[in-house]
Amino acid sequence: MLPEEITNDLAKTVDPKLAEQLIQEFMSLEEAFLLKRWKYTELDGGRFAEVAARIVYSIDSTNVSLTKGVDDCLKYVDNEQVQHHFPERQAAIHLAKVLRSIYKLRSQRGAVHVSPTYTANEIDSRLIVESARWVLSEILRIFVQSNREQVAEAVRNLARFPHPLIRTYGEVPLLQSVSFTTEEEILAHLLYATDGLVISELIATIPKDQSGIRRAVKKLAAAACRQIVQRGQRWFITDLGISRIEDRIAKEIAQNGK
Template structure:
């Protein structure tokens, strides 16, 4: 069975610093995706690609670099005029293609550069996270030589959040925890909803007393808290609200 600490296991086969960075970026990527923070998923994917490229370069060239760019790392893999030491030659070529696609999507589809026609979305984020999972699974297969089912379990366990914060049942989103206060449930649903929610939406989705939910809205939007704002009869979460609910979620799943 795979050990719980993937970075320790990988550090026995690849550079320890790169191993620790890889797992940390993979964890950040998984958590951003589960929280539906699409822009952050793309940015985390870019950092994951950088670390992955350096791991491939180190294994293929024998040279360690903690700063070499993705393009420079992968150019070495593509160069037929140099010696290659990667355990599986064809795997190195596949790594180069997938890592480039993650990195280019992150930089060319709007997560890095402001675009008038594009904003980060779930479809792009799904492509990035599944590509990153494939890269990580291949690293584990090649360097640790684990069984596919053990690799899948290890990757699922990377995120601190064991399941999506909110799951939709017959068109109605439901918060999958019973420990949240009315205020925290409001914040959780607004974090999930990209287009904001009306008061009636919140009272329908939150299985608590409607008057309590309205009091929570008043408190959260007050000058003292400023964790939500209303625009055109819809509620939106602010950065202060995001910070509060993310801390709650982290505490909810802390060991």
């Protein structure tokens, strides 16, 4: 599932503007984390929590608000004296707890207010990004009609591609950078393709010399490299390949001033 597809599916159940904001804020959060911008990761985590809280509130109260604060949204969820409409009451309660944690960490650990004893760091940022991934997964699980594996894969793909480096045009994906080597393009497309690709699909997808693509595939699969592996006729990216291409994607984003 692509970001646009996830947004469209989510918008069938929740307010379309909130659905769009949720995916955009999540991708901004992932991008900041990928670039090791810890302060911005925490700030973006707070923005994500704001949108997610409004979604939970809008469903639970049947009153859509694009401006209501996190605390006011979650107070409604916690209030046992009002009528609740969220499909899974316990899920709403758990979401409220996690969102409150994200928001408080963002505001109390130095991302918003200057502290003489603390600066934003990777540990706090990792907690925020993993919590946001869980929140998004829960919202998609409840409101998008896909099974758990599809939802998990959708979140992983958003995390891997926070910047739209690959777009699909006429059902054919295109890497929107001319600076990647042939090996890097192969890795990027295999990272993007959850079910792997056969060699003919790689050749059709990558606008480079066919013989060069075949040589690059052979090199990436060699024992000394092991960044891709063949199973049947399909090629899949390995953990070694994922590590290499994610580092390359981060550099590409940084070079473009993101």
